[in-house]
Amino acid sequence: MIAILDYGAGNLTSVRLAFERIGGQAEVVTSASRAEKADKIIFPGVGSAASGMAGFCGRGFDRVLRQAVADGKPVLVICLGMQMLFEKSAEDGGVEGLGILPGTVEVFSFPPGQRVKIPHMGWNGVDFTPGHPMLNGINPGEAFYFVHSYYVRPGKPDTTLGRTEYAGFNFTAAAGRGNLFATQFHPERSGTAGLRLLKNFLEWDGTLCS
Amino acid sequence: MLLKRLIVCLDVRNGRVTKGVKFKGNINVGDPVEMAERYSVDGADEMVFYDITASAEKRPIDIRMVAEAAKRVFVPFTVGGGLRNVDDMRAALLAGADKVSLNSLAVDQPDILRTGALAFGRQCIVLGMDAKRVGVSARFPSGYEVVTRGGREPAGLDAVEWAKKAVDLGAGEICLNAIDTDGMKTGYELEITRKIADTVGVPLIASGGAGTVAHLADAFEKAHADAALVASMVHTDGYTCSGIKKELAEVYRIPVRR
Numbered sequence: 001m002i003a004i005l006d007y008g009a010g011n012l013t014s015v016r017l018a019f020e021r022i023g024g025q026a027e028v029v030t031s032a033s034r035a036e037k038a039d040k041i042i043f044p045g046v047g048s049a050a051s052g053m054a055g056f057c058g059r060g061f062d063r064v065l066r067q068a069v070a071d072g073k074p075v076l077v078i079c080l081g082m083q084m085l086f087e088k089s090a091e092d093g094g095v096e097g098l099g100i101l102p103g104t105v106e107v108f109s110f111p112p113g114q115r116v117k118i119p120h121m122g123w124n125g126v127d128f129t130p131g132h133p134m135l136n137g138i139n140p141g142e143a144f145y146f147v148h149s150y151y152v153r154p155g156k157p158d159t160t161l162g163r164t165e166y167a168g169f170n171f172t173a174a175a176g177r178g179n180l181f182a183t184q185f186h187p188e189r190s191g192t193a194g195l196r197l198l199k200n201f202l203e204w205d206g207t208l209c210s
Numbered sequence: 211m212l213l214k215r216l217i218v219c220l221d222v223r224n225g226r227v228t229k230g231v232k233f234k235g236n237i238n239v240g241d242p243v244e245m246a247e248r249y250s251v252d253g254a255d256e257m258v259f260y261d262i263t264a265s266a267e268k269r270p271i272d273i274r275m276v277a278e279a280a281k282r283v284f285v286p287f288t289v290g291g292g293l294r295n296v297d298d299m300r301a302a303l304l305a306g307a308d309k310v311s312l313n314s315l316a317v318d319q320p321d322i323l324r325t326g327a328l329a330f331g332r333q334c335i336v337l338g339m340d341a342k343r344v345g346v347s348a349r350f351p352s353g354y355e356v357v358t359r360g361g362r363e364p365a366g367l368d369a370v371e372w373a374k375k376a377v378d379l380g381a382g383e384i385c386l387n388a389i390d391t392d393g394m395k396t397g398y399e400l401e402i403t404r405k406i407a408d409t410v411g412v413p414l415i416a417s418g419g420a421g422t423v424a425h426l427a428d429a430f431e432k433a434h435a436d437a438a439l440v441a442s443m444v445h446t447d448g449y450t451c452s453g454i455k456k457e458l459a460e461v462y463r464i465p466v467r468r
Contacts, residue, residue, distance in 0.1 A: 013306045017281050047331065117413055119333055121383070122436065123213045123255055123467045143213055143467040145286060147333045166212055189308065191250060191285050 002026040002202075003038035005065075007055035015044050015078070018188035022195050024202045032060030040201070041068045045080025049105070049150075050092035052080050062098055069100060069180055074206040076134075076198075077182035079148060082175060085182060086152050101175060101182075102155030108169070116167040119149040126173045126185065128162040133208065134181045134200045142193045144173070144185035151184065179206035213465050214430045215255040215437035216454060217415060218444055220246060222275065222291075223263045229393075229442045239445045242275060247282040249444060253451040255467060257287040258311065258385070258439065262360070264292025265314065271298065273305050280306020288336055288385075296325055303330060311385060313338035314358040317365045317372075320379055327380025332412075337381035341369040341402050342389040354402045361389045373406045384410060385439065387417040393442065395421025403433035415439050421447070423454050427462035 002019065004012050006028045019026035026042060029035045043065060045052055056062060068075055077085060089095045089105035097105065110116040123143040128135050146164070151171040154160050161181070162174030175182045181201070187194035220227045220242045227242045239245075246257045259279065261271045271292035279287060289302050290311030299310045310330075316323055316337055326335045340361055346353040354369035365372075373384055386406055388399030398416045407414040413436035416429035420440045429435040443449040458464040 011303055011306075013280060013304065014284075014308070017306060018284055021281070021284065115408075115411075117411055117436070119382070120212065121333060121413055122215055124211065125213070189284065189286050195284055 001038050002040045002042060003029045003035045004042045004044060005035055005056070005061050006030045007052065007059055007061055011046065012044055015042060015188045018195060018198055019202070022199045022202065024198070030059065032064050035061060035064045036067065038068075038073070040073055041065065041075045042201075043075065043077040043081040043084075045078060045082075045084065047080055048092055049080065049083060049089040049095040049097075052084055053095055053097070056084065056098075065098070066100065069178075072179050072206050074201060074204045075180045076201045077180065078188075079184060079186060082182035082184055083150055083152055085175070085180075086154070089150065091150050100180070101159050101177060103159065104153050104155075105150050106153055107150050108166070110167060110169070114167065119147055120166045121147045123190075124164050124166065124173075124185075126162045126164050128174060129160070132161060132176075132181070133204050134197060136200050137196050138193060138200075144183070144187065144190040144194060146173075146185045148184060178208065211465050212436075213255075213467050214435075214458070215415075216253070216426070216451060216458075216466065217256040217258060217437050217439045218246070218249045218254040218451065219258045219260065219417070219439050219441045221260050221262050221441065222272070225272065225275065227445065228262075229445050237446075243278045243282055245445075246279055246287065249451050250283050250285045253455050253467070254285065254444075256285055256437070257283055259287065259289045260311070261289070261291035265359075270294065271302055273301055276302055276305040276307050290336070290338055296322070296329055299326055299330065299334075303334060309334050309336050309383070311336040311338040313340065316376060316381075317356060317358050317367065320375065323376055323379040323381050327382065332380050332382035335381050336383045336385055336415075337373070337376040338385045338387065339369065339372060339376070340387045340389050341399070343399070343402075352402060352405055357389055361392075369402055370405050370409055373410050377410045377412050381412065383413045383415065385415040385417055387439075388419060391419030392417075394419055395442070395447075397421065397425040398429045398433065398435075398438070400428060400433040403429060403435055407434040407436070413437065423449075423457040423461070426454065427458060427464055430458075430464050431462070
């Protein structure tokens with residue numbers, strides 16, 4: 001069973017429907033006891049860091065997630081979820097993250113004269129580190145759909161699995177380690193390429209060699 | 211680099227997509243969800259569904275259509291028309307819409323933008339605005355006035371002032387439809403599009419008047435739009451989304467998703 005963790009942050013309909021579309025079954029789960037029975041975990045996210053962390057930890061999902069990561073279960077993390085994996089976020093006046101990946105979450109900041117629109121919203125190309133099983137069939141530089149005002153700054157360079165450029169600024173668009181794969185973009189809204197990435201997750205055993 | 215977006219608009223009347231000229235004389239062109247799926251697979255970056263008869267018939271937006279679209283469209287989509295309050299917005303978003311578009315309601319009750327942004331995040335709140343050229347005056351410094359109810363009622367608001375106020379309240383994106391050029395296929399109204407695009411700190415969608423790919427290129431290059439909305443070009447005039455993208459990229463060197 002694939003569990004989509006529902007911690008009260010945003011709408012999970014599109015993630016669930018995207019898995020149905022590619023012939024998978026993903027169940028929206030609201031309790032830790034149900035989530036720990038899952039073979040694979042999806043940690044989505046729309047919303048803000050403070051309420052996200054409170055909802056996530058309040059339901060005991062932090063314990064389930066750490067266990068899943070330790071057990072080698074494939075874990076896919078999306079958008080705000082990816083930001084919550086890191087140690088600390090600048091959002092909401094400063095929020096402690098889960099600290100599963102080293103690094104921080106920062107707000108996009110451009111000189112006022114540059115007139116850059118925030119959030120970074122729309123389609124943008126991602127340069128992935130090649131060879132990851134989650135990237136089978138994804139073209140180099142493929143575009144995905146983003147909506148975010150904060151970005152992650154990993155403490156270790158090898159945490160970054162894909163990079164994107166916005167208004168001259170280069171940031172981490174995909175991150176991970178072992179069985180954990182996280183995207184700042186929304187694969188469930190990213191058309192054919194996004195569905196391909198989700199299909200790769202259905203097929204992924206959590207290891208890095210194929 | 212953030213790519214310029216091609217958005218396809220589906221005006222839905224009694225469950226069917228229609229295409230009109232200046233909101234009059236609509237013709238029936240097909241099933242909205244089926245068309246949306248086809249366009250999205252062919253390269254449309256986003257879809258907009260307007261339930262254009264909902265408000266006139268005083269009924270909520272067709273949620274069944276939204277839910278059906280969510281099963282078949284895997285690019286972001288916006289719904290508008292027939293959204294009367296925050297509960298209607300919530301229902302549309304929970305059914306799978308990514309954004310809701312508010313037009314006349316936002317003019318009547320500007321605070322709905324603030325409550326909507328607080329409840330769902332400003333990235334979900336699109337201000338749809340119809341602007342009509344009225345000439346520069348003390349009352350309308352931009353030379354464009356906001357009109358509502360599908361272009362029938364003048365709102366007494368300057369278009370640029372209203373766009374600024376709406377963004378301050380909570381709009382995360384603006385879809386600017388020029389009434390004078392809507393359905394005319396003579397190109398977008400570049401002047402007001404550029405004024406608003408350069409003024410607000412949120413993305414601007416140009417709407418109303420696209421007839422050729424050159425018109426879209428102008429919206430991006432001359433009017434600084436972040437996205438361009440098309441309807442009849444792809445519904446009835448033989449253009450395809452992939453063809454438009456190819457021409458934008460290869461002829462006009464506009465960065466688009468291919």
